[in-house]
Amino acid sequence: MKISCQKHIYLIVFILSFFVLFPVKKGLTQSKDASRLSVIVIDPGHGGKDPGTVGGNVEEKNVVLDIALKLGEQIQKEFPDIKVVYTRKTDVFIPLHKRAEIANKSNADLFISIHANAVEQSYVYGTETFVLGQHRSQDNLEVAKKENSVILLEDDYTNTYEGFDPNSSESYIMFELVQDEYKEQSISLANIVQNEFRERAMRKDRSVKEAGFLVLRRTTMPGVLIETGFLSNSSERNYLSSPGGRANIASAIFRAFKTYKTDVEQKSSFHLVTSDVKPQPVPRPVAESKKQAAPAIETKPNTVKKDLYYSIQIAALKKKLNPAAENFEGLTNVFRVDAPPLSRYFSGKYENRSTAEAELSAVQKKYPAAFVVAFHNNQLISVKMAQELEK
Numbered sequence: 001m002k003i004s005c006q007k008h009i010y011l012i013v014f015i016l017s018f019f020v021l022f023p024v025k026k027g028l029t030q031s032k033d034a035s036r037l038s039v040i041v042i043d044p045g046h047g048g049k050d051p052g053t054v055g056g057n058v059e060e061k062n063v064v065l066d067i068a069l070k071l072g073e074q075i076q077k078e079f080p081d082i083k084v085v086y087t088r089k090t091d092v093f094i095p096l097h098k099r100a101e102i103a104n105k106s107n108a109d110l111f112i113s114i115h116a117n118a119v120e121q122s123y124v125y126g127t128e129t130f131v132l133g134q135h136r137s138q139d140n141l142e143v144a145k146k147e148n149s150v151i152l153l154e155d156d157y158t159n160t161y162e163g164f165d166p167n168s169s170e171s172y173i174m175f176e177l178v179q180d181e182y183k184e185q186s187i188s189l190a191n192i193v194q195n196e197f198r199e200r201a202m203r204k205d206r207s208v209k210e211a212g213f214l215v216l217r218r219t220t221m222p223g224v225l226i227e228t229g230f231l232s233n234s235s236e237r238n239y240l241s242s243p244g245g246r247a248n249i250a251s252a253i254f255r256a257f258k259t260y261k262t263d264v265e266q267k268s269s270f271h272l273v274t275s276d277v278k279p280q281p282v283p284r285p286v287a288e289s290k291k292q293a294a295p296a297i298e299t300k301p302n303t304v305k306k307d308l309y310y311s312i313q314i315a316a317l318k319k320k321l322n323p324a325a326e327n328f329e330g331l332t333n334v335f336r337v338d339a340p341p342l343s344r345y346f347s348g349k350y351e352n353r354s355t356a357e358a359e360l361s362a363v364q365k366k367y368p369a370a371f372v373v374a375f376h377n378n379q380l381i382s383v384k385m386a387q388e389l390e391k
């Protein structure tokens with residue numbers, strides 16, 4: 001269908017206003033002590049007047065509430081220090097924006113939204129875990145449309161969501177522009193969840209997927225949306241409506257949470273201290289996921305002065321963050337230099353300019369404004385000055 005010019009303008013205005021009015025999902029401005037995972041928000045989808053998807057006489061809202069409560073109980077039992085926050089604990093209707101608000105206000109480290117699915121084809125079954133992103137298939141878009149369309153039950157949804165129409169594919173263009181500082185972490189949890197479903201809970205694994213979910217868009221921490229199965233498939237419906245089935249699903253998510261927590265906390269213990277800025281061979285990136293494995297960097301013999309090296313500046317912030325990988329899009333070689341009122345964050349130490357520049361484009365995929373800098377005697381200097389010193 002041809003879109004009129006005026007419609008285009010509305011669309012552009014809509015997309016721009018979305019970015020002005022809603023904070024971009026950013027880790028850099030939201031992080032607290034990244035080394036501990038201390039608050040988790042569990043979000044059972046739907047509730048109250050919104051039953052979610054319905055298969056036979058089984059309603060999604062009841063299935064997911066029970067799984068959510070079981071998950072929270074297990075977390076609380078094994079990790080009493082962790083604060084578990086639920087977006088709902090009873091059969092009540094909570095608007096999507098409110099769910100995200102609960103998570104953001106709790107300063108949560110993790111957001112887990114629990115759902116069940118349904119499609120017309122009753123033979124379709126299995127579990128899938130979504131992270132925020134751009135859908136790559138019509139099926140994934142349909143799941144997002146279905147979950148987002150709950151906003152139609154909210155009063156004043158047009159204003160609240162800035163004209164977002166959950167049923168219009170055009171509305172989903174904005175998700176192409178989403179900058180999600182937490183994507184790697186969300187994907188990592190999603191992968192663990194699907195592994196648990198497949199390997200231990202013996203569920204069919206329909207894989208990790210991406211799509212534009214409003215509730216994930218508005219939260220400012222790593223988050224996943226788990227579709228625990230299809231209520232439109234009779235055997236999966238039976239499984240999910242049995243207490244044992246729901247307990248299995250909750251346990252699988254719990255084990256995934258545990259693994260994720262250990263991973264995050266172990267990675268956080270790696271950081272370079274600011275005063276320890278010494279040239280050193282570039283470490284090979286730790287292969288923590290296939291997605292992240294950066295190309296190995298060849299270091300040539302040190303032909304320049306030992307006290308001169310190059311790096312890539314990725315950010316300058318008022319906040320002092322632990323330069324751990326999960327605060328910086330999975331970059332494992334970040335270090336910080338404090339020069340009040342700013343702290344600058346750099347990725348890698350390179351013995352020559354060309355190696356740093358070769359690495360720059362990979363870093364710019366995560367930090368588009370990144371640029372090459374140089375250090376001499378631990379002082380930040382311009383690349384031009386460094387080149388002079390090398391002569």
Ligand SMILES: [Zn+2]
Binds near residue numbers: 052053060
């Ligand atoms: Zn749902």
